[in-house]
Amino acid sequence: MALDPATARRVAKLARIGLNDQELETVRVQMGSILDWIGMLDEVDVENVPPMTGTEHVTLRQREDVVTDGGRAEDILSNAPDRAGAFFTVPKVVE
Amino acid sequence: MLTDLTITTAIDGLRRRDFSASELVSAHIGAAEALNPRLNAYITITSESAGAAARSADEALAKGDAPLLTGIPLGIKDLFCTAGIRTTAASRILSDFVPPYESTVTQKLLHAGGVFLGKTNLDEFAMGSGNLTSFFGTVESPWHRTGDATPLVPGGSSGGSAAAVAAHIAMGATGTDTGGSIRQPAAYCGIVGLKPTYGRCSRWGTIGFASSLDQAGPMTRSVEDAAIMLGAMAGFDPRDSTSSEQPVPDFRAAVNRSVKGLRVGIPKEYRSEGLSEEMQAVWEKGIQWLKDAGCEVSDVSLPHTEYGLATYYIIAPAECSSNLARYDGVRFGLRVPGDSLDEMYEKTRHDGFGEEVRRRILMGTYVLSAGYYDAYYLKAQKIRTLICRDFINAFEEVDVLLTPTAPTTAFGINEKPDDPVQMYLNDIFTVPASMAGVPAMSVPAALNAEGLPLGLQLIGRHFDEETLIAAGSVLEKAAGFTARPDIHAGVAA
Structure with a gap:
């Protein structure tokens, strides 16, 4: 299934990956060939088959709603590419 | 030489004081530093911290209460x-990341006394089949x-x-x-690689790729070594919501367990066209070895095998696109400045991720996007149910499955196919067990005519790694695989 350029650009935008025109074209063609290959799944009958959303042998558990960790602001900020005091910084969002 | 030892023999040697932990560790660090410029197996070698850990190990051994x-x-x-040690996922985006915490699996290995030599190389974010x-x-x-120096x-x-071991x-x-x-790198490098049941080892602190599939496991030079390491790595962890509360058995005890009467299934769908003749011949040998040990071998069917890989290449990219959304240049990792927040994200993620990772994020974003979710992602999850049922049905008839690990031997670094789908076919025999969450192990079985290792894969029931270890030991003994690569500790690179 060929992917049209507009869809490819929309997907790149959704994924927040900046691509130049040439990179976008390469990935558009490659994704098309992967989608062609994935197309083989059309022949599988999945009528009345439930989706597997994890390994069925592990059921999600709940835990007590209590604080188990925290007070580690310095640890958390230690890898920040840019910070101001105890805050992460980002480019100006609101004019 | 101390680098010749296996974990099993070194455990005994250390307790007999034949050599010290410091001697053992320094022999390995020396060899790693000598060979790494050529092999590039380690991204980071932690000589200093390894030396200090070895000295502590010697003190514990002297006291006589040292863990295994x-x-x-x-x-x-x-x-x-690894706390305080750079952890990169082999990605530019994490190339300066120093975690302030320790993953559960490495914490357990440290508790068990393990000494870390360094951080080994991988495909970026574990996405790839060739490093x-x-x-x-x-x-x-x-x-x-x-007689051929092709890398x-x-x-x-x-x-x-795999290369380091x-x-x-x-x-x-x-x-x-x-x-x-x-399993695939273990097969290519002639070592043992064990992927445990999903949920056996905690995923906490392991950088996520596809969270419903990711599972940690040991890579070693013997089945007994794998059993020992897995015993140290496994166990319930409340910090991983999919971690299993199943008790951890004594995996090592399974090494010498008899396999007489064990029912071994040969999935007929694995006799596919891509399988090399020599791999086919080794598979036949493996069947004979298990028969000789008293196993009952029969054909079984896993009818949805052919859909495994295509299903995987929907589910894994979908989960990867979600997991890797966190790399945005704000809280940690690389930041490439931009005039707006979106521009910063887009530049950071373009420059920070390599081509394969970007492609998978984009594929995953596409299959999860509005209008395509049902056609791709939901459909793939349903086929995953069918693949899992195939295994559950097969294990009604047999106790373990025997298959090749990979269709061929390792390929050349410069023989990489241009088509990503061709590259993905390397995983055709390993993906189905991952999809079902069942445990599987690769054991080195033979060298091919060109002198390269071929591996056999055993696949077991959920939480039955012990049968893999028992049957794997039989294959290991029968194969008598003692070949070593031409580059190894003690020879010049």
């Missing part, structure tokens, strides 16, 4: 967060075709771990397996 892995030199795949996508460069396999891939994604510059190493990333 005390002083054992291990490589850690650079996907496990060709690392930001820190390709890993060269220590193996070469006889070969070690397999992937745990290729640095095969070259005797780590006694054992951790790997992670999402679609075959422990």
Whole structure:
């Protein structure tokens, strides 16, 4: 299934990956060939088959709603590419 | 030489005081530093901290209350967060990331006394089958075709771990397996690789790729070593919501368990066209070895096998696109400045991720996007149910499955196919077990005519790694695989 350029650009935008025109074209063609290959799944009958959303042998558990960790602001900020005091910084969002 | 030892023999040697942990660790560090410029198996070698850990190990051994892995030199795949030690996932985006915390699996290995030699190379974010996508460069396999210096891939994604163990510059190493990333490099490098049942080892602190598939496991030079390492790595962890509360058995005790009467299934769908003749012949040998040990061998059917890989290449990219959304240049990792927030995200993620990772994020974004979710992602999850049922049905009739690990031997670093789908076919025999969450192990079985290793894969029931270990030991003894790669500790690179 060929992917049209507009869809490819929309997907790149959704994924927040900046691509130049040439990179976008390469990935558009490659994704098309992967989608062609994935197309083989059309022949599988999945009528009345439930989706597997994890390994069925592990059921999600709940835990007590209590604080188990925290007070580690310095640890958390230690890898920040840019910070101001105890805050992460980002480019100006609101004019 | 101390680098010749296995974990099993070194455990005994350390307790007999035949040598000290410091001697053992320094022999491995020396060999790693000598060979790594060529192999590139390690991204980071932690000589100083390894030396200090070895001295503590010697003190514990002198007191006589040392845990089992005390002083054992291990490589850690650079996907496990290690407190204070740079952890990169082989990506530019994490190339300066120093975790303030320790992953559960590595914490357990430290508790067991393990000494970390360093962080091993991998495909970027564990996405690849050849170790060709690392930001820190390709890993060269220590193996070469006889009389041919062409550099070969070690397999992937745990290729640095596999190369390090095969070259005797780590006694054992951790790997992670999402679609075959422990088993395929183990097969290519002639070592043992065990992917446990999903949920057996905690995922906490392991950098996520596809969270419903990712599972840590050991890579070693013997089945008994794998059993020992797995025993140290496994166990319930409340910090991983999918971690299993199943008790951890004594895996090592399964090494000498009889396999008489064990029912072995041969999945007929694995006799596919891509299988090389020599791999086919080794598979037949493996069947005979198990028969000779008293196993009952029969054909079984896993009818949805052919859909495994295509299903995987919907589910894994979908989960990867979600997991990797966190790399945005704000809280940690690379930031490439931009005039707006979106521009900063887009530049950061373009420059920070390599081509394969970007492609998978985009594929995953596409299959999860409005209008396509049902056609791709939901459909793939349903087919995953069918694949899982195939295994559950087969295990009504047999106790374990025997298959090849990979269709061929390792390929050349410069023989990489241009078509990503061709590359994905390396994982055709390993992906189905990952999809079902069942445990599987690769055991080295033979060398091919060119002198390269071929591996056989055993697949077991959920939480029955012990049968893999018992049957794996039989294959190991029968195969008598003692070959070593031409590059290993003690020879010049």
